[in-house]
Amino acid sequence: xxxxxxxxxxxxxxxxxxxxxxxxxxxxxxxxxxxxxxxxxxxxxxxxxxxxxxxxxxxxxxxxxxxxxxxxxxxxxxxxxxxxxxxxxxxxxxxxxxxxxxxxxxxxxxxxxxxxxxxxxxxxxxxxxxxxxxxxxxxxxxxxxxxxxxxxxxxxxxxxxxxxxxxxxxxxxxxxxxxxxxxxxxxxxxxxxxxxxxxxxxxxxxxxxxxxxxxxxxxxxxxxxxxxxxxxxxxxxxxxxxxxxxxxxxxxxxxxxxxxxxxxxxxxxxxxxxxxxxxxxxxxxxxxxxxxxxxxxxxxxxxxxxxxxxxxxxxxxxxxxxxxxxxxxxxxxxxxxxxxxxxxxxxxxxxxxxxxxxxxxxxxxxxxxxxxxxxxxxxxxxxxxxxxxxxxxxxxxxxxxxxxxxxxxxxxxxxxxxxxxxxxxxxxxxxxxxxxxxxxxxxxxxxxxxxxxxxxxxxxxxxxxxxxxxxxxxxxxxxxxxxxxxxxxxxxxxxxxxxxxxxxxxxxxxx
Amino acid sequence: xxxxxxxxxxxxxxxxxxxxxxxxxxxxxxxxxxxxxxxxxxxxxxxxxxxxxxxxxxxxxxxxxxxxxxxxxxxxxxxxxxxxxxxxxxxxxxxxxxxxxxxxxxxxxxxxxxxxxxxxxxxxxxxxxxxxxxxxxxxxxxxxxxxxxxxxxxxxxxxxxxxx
Ligand code: HEM
Numbered sequence: 262x263x264x265x266x267x268x269x270x271x272x273x274x275x276x277x278x279x280x281x282x283x284x285x286x287x288x289x290x291x292x293x294x295x296x297x298x299x300x301x302x303x304x305x306x307x308x309x310x311x312x313x314x315x316x317x318x319x320x321x322x323x324x325x326x327x328x329x330x331x332x333x334x335x336x337x338x339x340x341x342x343x344x345x346x347x348x349x350x351x352x353x354x355x356x357x358x359x360x361x362x363x364x365x366x367x368x369x370x371x372x373x374x375x376x377x378x379x380x381x382x383x384x385x386x387x388x389x390x391x392x393x394x395x396x397x398x399x400x401x402x403x404x405x406x407x408x409x410x411x412x413x414x415x416x417x418x419x420x421x422x423x424x425x426x427x428x429x430x431x432x433x434x435x436x437x438x439x440x441x442x443x444x445x446x447x448x449x450x451x452x453x454x455x456x457x458x459x460x461x462x463x464x465x466x467x468x469x470x471x472x473x474x475x476x477x478x479x480x481x482x483x484x485x486x487x488x489x490x491x492x493x494x495x496x497x498x499x500x501x502x503x504x505x506x507x508x509x510x511x512x513x514x515x516x517x518x519x520x521x522x523x524x525x526x527x528x529x530x531x532x533x534x535x536x537x538x539x540x541x542x543x544x545x546x547x548x549x550x551x552x553x554x555x556x557x558x559x560x561x562x563x564x565x566x567x568x569x570x571x572x573x574x575x576x577x578x579x580x581x582x583x584x585x586x587x588x589x590x591x592x593x594x595x596x597x598x599x600x601x602x603x604x605x606x607x608x609x610x611x612x613x614x615x616x617x618x619x620x621x622x623x624x625x626x627x628x629x630x631x632x633x634x635x636x637x638x639x640x641x642x643x644x645x646x647x648x649x650x651x652x653x654x655x656x657x658x659x660x661x662x663x664x665x666x667x668x669x670x671x672x673x674x675x676x677x678x679x680x681x682x683x684x685x686x687x688x689x690x691x692x693x694x695x696x697x698x699x700x701x702x703x704x705x706x707x708x709x710x711x712x713x714x715x716x717x718x719x720x721x722x723x724x725x726x727x728x729x730x731x732x733x734x735x736x737x738x739x740x741x742x743x744x745x746x747x748x749x750x751x752x753x754x755x756x757x758x759x760x761x762x763x764x765x766x767x768x769x770x771x772x
Numbered sequence: 773x774x775x776x777x778x779x780x781x782x783x784x785x786x787x788x789x790x791x792x793x794x795x796x797x798x799x800x801x802x803x804x805x806x807x808x809x810x811x812x813x814x815x816x817x818x819x820x821x822x823x824x825x826x827x828x829x830x831x832x833x834x835x836x837x838x839x840x841x842x843x844x845x846x847x848x849x850x851x852x853x854x855x856x857x858x859x860x861x862x863x864x865x866x867x868x869x870x871x872x873x874x875x876x877x878x879x880x881x882x883x884x885x886x887x888x889x890x891x892x893x894x895x896x897x898x899x900x901x902x903x904x905x906x907x908x909x910x911x912x913x914x915x916x917x918x919x920x921x922x923x924x925x926x927x928x929x930x931x932x933x934x935x936x
Contacts, residue, residue, distance in 0.1 A: 280781030282774065347793050402804055412884065418873045420884035423815050426926045427936060479786035487794045500811045500888075500922045505798040515802065 266362035271744040274702060283703035283740070285472045290704075291356035293468040294476070296454065298349035301477075303447065305342040309335070313394070315440050316433050320396040321494040328490060340484030346388050348476070350509045353384060361539075365707065369460075369572055369597040371540040376457045378536050383450040388510040390443040396436075399511075401425075401495035402504050406514045413522035427497045460595065461709070462573045551625045552596035555589045559608040560621035562587030565724045566602035569677070571709040575602060575622075589622055599708040600624045600678035604715075607725050610682040627673050629680070636683065639669035640692040647757040648693040652679045656707035657700040658739075658746040663753050669693070676700040677711035681718050681727035688735055694760050695735045699749055702742035712740045735760070805888060810919035812860075812887045814898075814927040819880045820852030820872055821903040849878040852904035856883065858927075859897040891921040898933050 270288065277286045287294055312335060314323035327335035357377060360366050366374040389407070393400045408422035424435045458464035467473075492505055506514070516525045557580065566589050567575040574595035580586035589602075602622045603609055609620040609629045620629045640650060645667025653660030653672045660670040673679075676698055684696045698715065706712045717723035719738060727736075737756050741749050774782070805811070826847040834842060851872040858866040866885055873879035896917050899909040913933035919925060926936045 277785065280778055280785055282778070343797055344790065344794060347797050348789075351789075351793065409886075418879075419817070419882050420815065422813075422884045422886070423817065423882070426813055426815050426928070427924055429936070430926075475782060475786060479790050483790045483794045489797070492798075498924050500809070500924050501804045502807050502922060503801050503803050506802045507798065508796040509793075518804070 263362055263364075266358060270359050270362050271742070274705065274742070275744060278702065281472065283705070285469045285475075286704060287352075287468070287472055287476075288355075288359070288705075289702070290465055290468045290472065291352045291359060292458075293465045294352045294472070295349050295356060296466040297468050297473055297476070298345040298352065299447075299451065299454065301345040301480075302342055302349065303451075305338040305345070306447075308338045309342060315437060317396060317431050317436050320394060320436070321491060324395055324491055328488065332488065336488045337481065337484045340487075340489040341480055342391075343489040344480050344483060346384075346391065347507070347509050348480075350384060350388065353380065357381070363707070364544075367540040367544070369574075369595055372460050373457060374540050375537055376453065378533055380450060380453050380457060382533070383446055383453055385510055385513070387443070387447045387450055388507070390439060390446060392507060392510070393439055394443055395491050396495045397492040398495055398501050398504050399492050399506060401497065402501045402506075403511070403514065404495075405501065406517045410517045410522045410525060413526065425497055431497065460573060462571050463710070552593045552598055553591045553600070553602050553622055553624050555591060555622050556619060557581045557583075557588050559606075559619050560588045561607070562589070563607060563724075564589075565605040565607065566622050568724075569601050569605040569710070569714050570596075571599065571601065571711075572597050591622070597708060598624050598626065599675040599711065600627055600673065601675055601708060601711055601714060603627075603629050604675075604678045604680050604718075605725065606680070609680040611686040612682060624674070624678075627678065632671070632673070632679070632683070635671055636669075636687065637692065639671065640687065643667055643669055643693070647695070647760045649695045649697055649753060649757060649760075650687050650693040651697040651699060651753065652676050652683075653698075654700040654707070654711070657702070657743055658741050658749040659743060660699060660749075662746060663750055667757065668753060675706070675708045675711040677706075677708075677715045679715075681725055681731075684736060685728055685731045688731060695737065695756055697749075697753060697756060698736070698738045700740055700742075702745070703740035705742065805922070808891055808921050809888050810891045810921060810923045810925065812889055812896075812919070812925050812927065813884070814858060814866070814887075815884045816854065816856065816870070816900075816929045817880055817882045818854060818902060818929045820854055821905070822848060823850045823852055823904050824848035849876050851878055851881075852902055853877075854881045854883070855901040857897075857899040858885075859895075859899075860887075860889070861895050889919060891919045891923070893918050896927075896935075898927060900929070900933075 274286065274288045277288050281287065283289065309327065312323060312327050314320060324339070328339055329336070360374065389403060393403050404425045408420070408425060411417055412420045412422055424430065424432070458466060513525060513529065516528065520528075553574070562577060562580060564577055564587070567577060572595050574592045574597070576590050576592065577587045578590050580588040600623070603620060603624060606621045606623075611618060611633050618630045618633050623629050636650065640648065643666060645665070647667055649668045651660050651663050651668060651670040653670060654676045655672050655674055657676070660672050664670045679698070687693050687696055700712050700715075701707050703712060714723060716738065718725060719727045719736070721727070721729070737752065739745075739749055739752060826845040828845045829843070834844075837843070853872060854870045856866070856868055856870060857864060865887055868883070870881040870883045871877060872881050894917050896913070896915050898913040900911040901909050903910050911929070911933060913935070915935065917925065917935070928934050928936065
C-alpha cells in the first residue's frame with residue numbers, strides 16, 4: 262500500500278512541479294499550507310464573530326444577514342472561513358499520507374508524527390463545532406448524533422440528548438458553551454500545531470508567497486461563485502430528513518448513524534491508537550545508522566553543524582580541554598543520522614595535510630574518511646574519457662543506475678554530506694572532468710534541508726562555501742528525486758557530451 | 773516568472789482542488805430519516821423513592837456519634853431504580869431498569885431513548901415503578917396518538933408522564 266501511495270505522490274509531485282515550479286509546489290508544503298489556512302480561518306472567524314449573535318434565536322438570522330446583507334464582505338468572509346477549513350482538512354490529510362508514504366514518520370520523527378494525531382481530532386472538532394453554530398438542519402443533525410455518540414460513553418450521567426429534545430428544551434446556555442468551544446478548540450489546535458513543529462529546525466510553516474496568493478485568489482473566485490450558505494433553520498419539533506452534509510468533516514456522523522456509537526468510538530479510537538503506534542511497528546526499512554559523533558580534537562567550535570542540522574540535534578558546550586573554545590554536542594534522541602553536519606564541518610577538507618582524513622563531526626556509518634577513500638578508489642578505476650563523479654543520496658534519484666566505465670557513483674544518506682571541498686578536490690586533482698550532484702526533488706529533501714543547504718553552499722550564501730576558483734561549468738546540480746532517475750541518466754550523457762565539446766553550458770542555464 | 777502554459781496549468785489545478793471542495797462541503801444530500809417517519813423521544817429524569825425507612829437511634833448509638841453528626845434517627849439514602857416499559861401498539865419497544873446515579877445510588881435516574889416510527893395512529897403505553905417496596909407500576913400512561921410525518925413527539929416525566 263505504501264509503495265502504491267508513494268508512486269501516486271511522485272506523480273502528483275511531478276505534475277505540480279510542472280505547473281507551479283518546485284519552489285511553489287504545494288505538495289512540498291502541505292504542512293505550511295495547513296498553517297496558512299489556519300490563519301485564514303482565524304482571521305475570517307474574528308470578523309464573523311463581530312456580527313454573529315450568540316443565541317438560539319439569533320444565530321441563524323444573523324448568519325443570513327452576514328451572507329446576504331453584506332455578501333461582498335461578510336459573505337466572502339464566511340465562504341473563506343468554510344473553504345479554508347475544508348482546504349486545511351484536505352491538506353492535513355494529504356500531509357499525513359505523504360509523510361507515511363515517503364517513510365518520514367519513524368525514528369527521530371516519531372515526535373512530529375505522534376503530535377500530529379491530536380491535531381486530526383482537534384481540527385475535526387473545530388470544524389464540527391463551527392457547523393453546529395449555524396443552527397440550521399445540518400446543525401440539528403450534528404446535535405442529534407453528537408449527543409447519541411457521547412451518550413454511549415459510560416461517563417455520561419445525564420444524557421446530553423436531553424438538551425435537544427424539542428424546541429422548548431433548548432437553552433441559550435448550551436449555545437454559549439458551543440461558542441466557547443468553537444474558540445477554545447481552535448486555540449488548542451494552534452498550540453498543538455506549534456508543539457508539532459517544535460523539534461524541527463526552521464520548520465516551514467509559511468507557504469511560498471506566490472502559492473499563498475494563488476490559493477487566496479482561487480478561494481475568492483469560488484467564494485463569489487458558490488458562497489457558503491446555511492440550510493433551513495433548525496426546528497427540533499420536526500425531524501431531520503434530507504440534509505446537506507459537509508463530507509470532509511461530517512463523515513464520522515454517517516458512521517454513528519449506520520454502525521452505532523460504540524462501533525464508531527472503537528473505529529476512531531482504534532485507528533488513532535494504531536496511527537500512534539505506527540512509528541514503532543517493525544518495517545522493512547533499513548536500520549538507521551548510529552548517530553553523529555563529535556571528535557573534540559578536530560572540532561573548532563565554529564557552530565556550522567549546529568546551523569545546518571535539520572532536527573536541532575546539535576548544541577555547543579565548553580570544549581573538553583581547549584580553554585575558551587566551544588565544541589559541538591549531539592543529542593542522540595534528535596539525531597537522524599543524515600550526515601549533513603559532516604558536510605558542514607570545515608575540518609572535512611581533503612586538502613588538509615594529515616595522514617588520514619579526520620573531521621570534527623561525522624556519522625559512523627559513512628565517515629568522511631570513507632567518502633574520500635571511496636571517491637578516489639572509484640575514480641581511479643574509471644577508464645573512459647569525460648569522467649564524471651556522481652554524488653547521490655539513498656532517497657533521491659537512484660545513482661547506481663548511472664555507473665559506467667566513465668561514470669563513478671556514490672550514494673549516501675544525504676548528498677549534503679559531501680563537503681564542497683570534495684568537489685574542488687576531485688576537479689583540482691583531475692580525478693574527473695565533471696561532478697554531478699543529485700538527490701531528492703528540489704524543495705523536498707528527505708532530511709528536509711539537504712538540497713537547500715547544498716545550493717546555498719554552492720552559491721556562497723552558506724558556510725562552508727564552494728570556493729570561487731572551482732569552475733562552475735564542470736558541476737551539475739540536479740534535484741530530480743527518485744522519479745527523475747531516467748532524466749538524470751540522460752542528463753549525465755548530455756553533460757559528458759558537453760564536457761567532450763569543451764564548452765558545457767553554465768550550471769545556472771541548465772537548472 | 774511562470775510561462776503562459778504554467779499559469780494555465782495552475783488555474784486548472786486550483787480549479788480541480790477548489791471546485792470539488794466547494795461542492796462536497798454541502799452536497800450530495802444525505803437522507804437521514806425517510807420522509808414518512810416520525811420520531812418518538814422518551815427522556816426520563818426522576819429520583820426514585822428512598823429504599824427503607826428511617827429508624828430512631830438508641831441512646832447508646834446516639835452517644836457514639838461525633839458531636840457534629842448527632843441526629844435522632846438513621847435514614848437510608850439509596851433510591852429505588854426506575855423500572856420502565858414502553859409499549860407501542862401492544863409491543864414492547866423498550867423495557868429497562870435505570871439505576872439511581874451516584875456512588876451511593878442516591879441521585880436521580882436518567883434515561884433517553886429515541887425511536888423512529890411510521891407516521892399514523894398508534895397506541896402508546898408507558899409504565900414505571902419508582903418504588904422498590906411497591907408491587908407493579910406506580911405510574912402509567914395509556915393514550916392513542918396520531919404521529920404526523922417528521923413530527924417529533926417527546927415523552928417526559930414531571931410528577932406523571934407528559935407527552936409533548
Ligand atoms: C493541523 C495540522 C498539521 C499542520 C499544520 C502540520 C504542519 C507541519 C509542518 C509545518 C511541518 C514541518 C515541515 C517542514 O518544515 O519540513 C510538519 C512536519 C511533520 N508533520 Fe505535520 N502538520 C499537521 C498535521 C500532521 C498530522 C496529522 C501528521 C501525522 C499524523 C503529521 C506528521 C508530520 C511529520 C511526521 C512531520 C515531520 C516531517 C519531517 O521531519 O521530515 N502532521 N507538519
